[in-house]
Amino acid sequence: MTKVFVSAVINAPVQEVWSQVRDFNNLPEWHPKFSRSHIENGLPSDRVGCVRNFDIAGGGGTIRERLLELSDMDYSFRYCILTSPLPVERYVAQLTLYPVTVGDKTVGIWTAEFDVTDGDEAGVVKAVADDTFGKAFEILNDRLGRKT
Amino acid sequence: MIKVYRSAIIHSPVDTVWKLVRDFNALPKWHPAIATSEIEGGLPADQIGCVRRFTRRRDGGLLREQLLSLGDDTRTFTYSILVSPMPVANYVASMRFTPITMQHATFAEWWAVFNVTTFAQQATADDIGDNVFVAGFAAIDKLLAGRKEAQ
Numbered sequence: 001m002t003k004v005f006v007s008a009v010i011n012a013p014v015q016e017v018w019s020q021v022r023d024f025n026n027l028p029e030w031h032p033k034f035s036r037s038h039i040e041n042g043l044p045s046d047r048v049g050c051v052r053n054f055d056i057a058g059g060g061g062t063i064r065e066r067l068l069e070l071s072d073m074d075y076s077f078r079y080c081i082l083t084s085p086l087p088v089e090r091y092v093a094q095l096t097l098y099p100v101t102v103g104d105k106t107v108g109i110w111t112a113e114f115d116v117t118d119g120d121e122a123g124v125v126k127a128v129a130d131d132t133f134g135k136a137f138e139i140l141n142d143r144l145g146r147k148t
Numbered sequence: 149m150i151k152v153y154r155s156a157i158i159h160s161p162v163d164t165v166w167k168l169v170r171d172f173n174a175l176p177k178w179h180p181a182i183a184t185s186e187i188e189g190g191l192p193a194d195q196i197g198c199v200r201r202f203t204r205r206r207d208g209g210l211l212r213e214q215l216l217s218l219g220d221d222t223r224t225f226t227y228s229i230l231v232s233p234m235p236v237a238n239y240v241a242s243m244r245f246t247p248i249t250m251q252h253a254t255f256a257e258w259w260a261v262f263n264v265t266t267f268a269q270q271a272t273a274d275d276i277g278d279n280v281f282v283a284g285f286a287a288i289d290k291l292l293a294g295r296k297e298a299q
Contacts (some may be wrong), residue, residue: 006249101155101282105157106156
């Protein structure tokens, strides 16, 4: 089992960051690594169990992920991969936002656990940790962060 | 019951922060409001159930707090107040320290749940949140930043 843990400060209030990331269908709207997304079978994107179907930008293939848990109270959601070009199995990831009361900022923590089934484990970890999670936090801070 | 929650960024790596705060007897080393501390009965400061006996700087007020849980992998500990000059009862508090990987910093959280026995509840909650929790975070940050510069 491989574990990935990425965390970052986002210089914006937690409610602002949450309203950007809460919609399970809008990842490509703000994350440059991804393009096109729809929720399968026309379900609402906050209906637990719904499946998002989206592409890796530049013809990198299609990913399908199922929403396992969504909590407005904890600013958190958890999901698993159903289909992916990455050689992974039993992939479960969770994003949680925490309020930083001193300074009214946000800490985002994004974790994943999975088995790498083929090839280069370090390459898969980099694709998840740096190119997906780390990049997401950079983009969120660029978009929403107060410039101080 | 009333709940107080405060959190802050400490600009030092989590292992450095945890090494300082893990010691249940170390309050005078980092918290500006605390003058002295000892563990009763000469117990190790990481023995669950041990009691720290410490005094406030401003008035010498005595507090006794008992360690209820300590986790090195989660970098969390929980304690309860046995004796305090503050008008509180059933007071249980936790501190948790989480790595911020992209900034090599630490996310520090401190929260408490308790009853207030006299006095305006909110004033007591603000006093604990700001003068205990936030003052403590600022002191850790300053103390460790000073060490970094001294190296």
